[in-house]
Amino acid sequence: xxxxxxxxxxxxxxxxxxxxxxxxxxxxxxCMAELYSDELLTATDTALDSxxxxxxxxxxxxxxxxxAVVERVVLALNTVDGTHCGYExxxxxxxxxxxxxxxTEHGVDVAALTARHGLGxxxxxxxxxxx
Numbered sequence: 001x002x003x004x005x006x007x008x009x010x011x012x013x014x015x016x017x018x019x020x021x022x023x024x025x026x027x028x029x030x031c032m033a034e035l036y037s038d039e040l041l042t043a044t045d046t047a048l049d050s051x052x053x054x055x056x057x058x059x060x061x062x063x064x065x066x067x068a069v070v071e072r073v074v075l076a077l078n079t080v081d082g083t084h085c086g087y088e089x090x091x092x093x094x095x096x097x098x099x100x101x102x103x104t105e106h107g108v109d110v111a112a113l114t115a116r117h118g119l120g121x122x123x124x125x126x127x128x129x130x131x
Contacts, residue, residue: 002101005094006044009036040086047076048098055106063116066108070099074128081131096125 009032016032019025051073058066077095081087087095100110100121111121119126 002098002105004045004048005091005098006036006041006048008094009041009091012036036086037084040080040084043080043084044077044086044095047073047080050076051099052102055102058103058106058108060107063113066103066113067117070103070124071128073099074125078128078130087131092129092131095131096122096129099125 013032013036016025016030020027020030051069054069054072058069077087103110103113110124114121114124
């Protein structure tokens, strides 16, 4: 199972806290907890929880069903980003990669799906994505 971006973000916060406590990181260089608020992490996980539940039921689904699941998670993440202003380039890439890998792990051929719709593989979320 692919790792959620929020897992690595939380690990980064913990690592930074350890370094601060040990005195090996200048407090002026600490930014992880500020970048990834609890609210952002929780809201992102809530959106991904719904996505994961839907993806688990996609076995043999038609393109329209798969795309609807992608649309719903992207719109949910748009709301999270609009509320918390939390997704920069690295976060965007991690979220898109997570969506792609989760679909692939559940039997969706993302390259074929996007090709059937005249998209490049990494354009799957572009139609709905504001972040």
